[in-house]
Amino acid sequence: MSLTVVGSVAFDSVETPFDKRERMLGGAATHFALAASFFDEVHVVGVVGDDFTAEHEGVLTAHGIHIDDIEHVAGGKTFFWAGKYHDNMNSRDTLDTQLNVFETFAPKLSPSSQTSETVFLANIQPSLQLDVLDQCTNAKFVALDSMDLWINIAKDDLLKVLARVDCVILNDEEIEMLTGKPTSVSAAQALLDLGPSVVVAKQGKYGAGVITREGSFWLPAYPLHEVNDPTGAGDTFAGGFVGYLAAHPERPVTFEALRRAMAYGSAIASYNVEEFGTDRVSRLTGPEVVARVQELEKITRFDGATQVDLRR
Numbered sequence: 001m002s003l004t005v006v007g008s009v010a011f012d013s014v015e016t017p018f019d020k021r022e023r024m025l026g027g028a029a030t031h032f033a034l035a036a037s038f039f040d041e042v043h044v045v046g047v048v049g050d051d052f053t054a055e056h057e058g059v060l061t062a063h064g065i066h067i068d069d070i071e072h073v074a075g076g077k078t079f080f081w082a083g084k085y086h087d088n089m090n091s092r093d094t095l096d097t098q099l100n101v102f103e104t105f106a107p108k109l110s111p112s113s114q115t116s117e118t119v120f121l122a123n124i125q126p127s128l129q130l131d132v133l134d135q136c137t138n139a140k141f142v143a144l145d146s147m148d149l150w151i152n153i154a155k156d157d158l159l160k161v162l163a164r165v166d167c168v169i170l171n172d173e174e175i176e177m178l179t180g181k182p183t184s185v186s187a188a189q190a191l192l193d194l195g196p197s198v199v200v201a202k203q204g205k206y207g208a209g210v211i212t213r214e215g216s217f218w219l220p221a222y223p224l225h226e227v228n229d230p231t232g233a234g235d236t237f238a239g240g241f242v243g244y245l246a247a248h249p250e251r252p253v254t255f256e257a258l259r260r261a262m263a264y265g266s267a268i269a270s271y272n273v274e275e276f277g278t279d280r281v282s283r284l285t286g287p288e289v290v291a292r293v294q295e296l297e298k299i300t301r302f303d304g305a306t307q308v309d310l311r312r
């Protein structure tokens with residue numbers, strides 16, 4: 001089994017109220033792949049410039065991630081993003097986005113990427129997501145991320161991709177914006193009518209919910225004492241979530257598998273935000289992931305069967 005992800009491989013400059021870092025390895029596909037590599041063989045499809053060195057490649061290849069489909073553009077510069085977090089660390093301003101080699105990116109999948117059974121279309125132009133989907137000849141489970149920009153300027157293409165995917169993973173504001181519905185639940189229900197059978201509503205530091213026609217499941221984020229850099233939390237969550245499903249290939253996916261996938265996504269994402277960039281997830285171990293999944297289970301379980309004598 002294998003999993004293909006297409007999306008940004010980037011350099012990120014991040015400023016928080018407490019610290020800042022310049023030009024760290026980042027990008028949606030990078031964060032996703034590092035998390036998903038706990039579960040499956042991952043192929044990254046992306047594009048970089050001359051500034052992307054063997055050292056950067058090593059962060060991915062050290063975890064067995066396939067980088068043959070990361071195209072190197074001679075004379076080009078890698079996609080660059082800069083952001084500054086507000087005091088609550090849950091919202092941020094984008095200070096700079098330099099598309100660079102991403103501007104003319106035309107994803108070309110090698111046979112091994114094309115034949116993956118699981119595909120994640122990270123946040124890129126919906127027309128490119130469609131292009132990738134056309135090349136994936138063996139896809140059994142396709143998940144998609146997007147952002148407000150594409151909802152605003154490429155909604156028709158986005159609706160075309162939505163009609164062809166199994167799962168959508170978006171922030172709750174994005175789901176509400178896309179459907180015009182006022183709550184995560186009503187917006188997710190509306191999205192289920194557009195094609196996907198699974199909708200994940202991410203709620204930043206408050207956690208996430210998964211909604212299907214069968215029901216919904218909600219999980220808080222793992223409570224942390226300290227958050228140092230929330231960048232890539234959503235992509236790391238998606239990597240854990242989709243990676244878990246890729247490794248448990250019962251199709252259609254069961255609701256039980258979706259609940260567990262939520263726990264693995266949340267656990268790995270909680271580690272991601274503890275340190276800047278890819279630092280923490282790069283050296284994260286399987287036992288550490290399992291420990292946090294167990295802790296999540298412990299802190300969210302309650303005895304629903306207990307009878308309480310209510311006074312009215």
Ligand code: AMP
Nearest residue numbers: 008010026027028081231232233234235
């Ligand atoms: P997240 O914090 O989950 O929203 O993901 C942030 C990551 O997405 C960073 O590593 C950025 O490099 C990347 N990113 C930011 N803006 C874009 C964009 N317009 N297209 C693709 N990737 C982006």
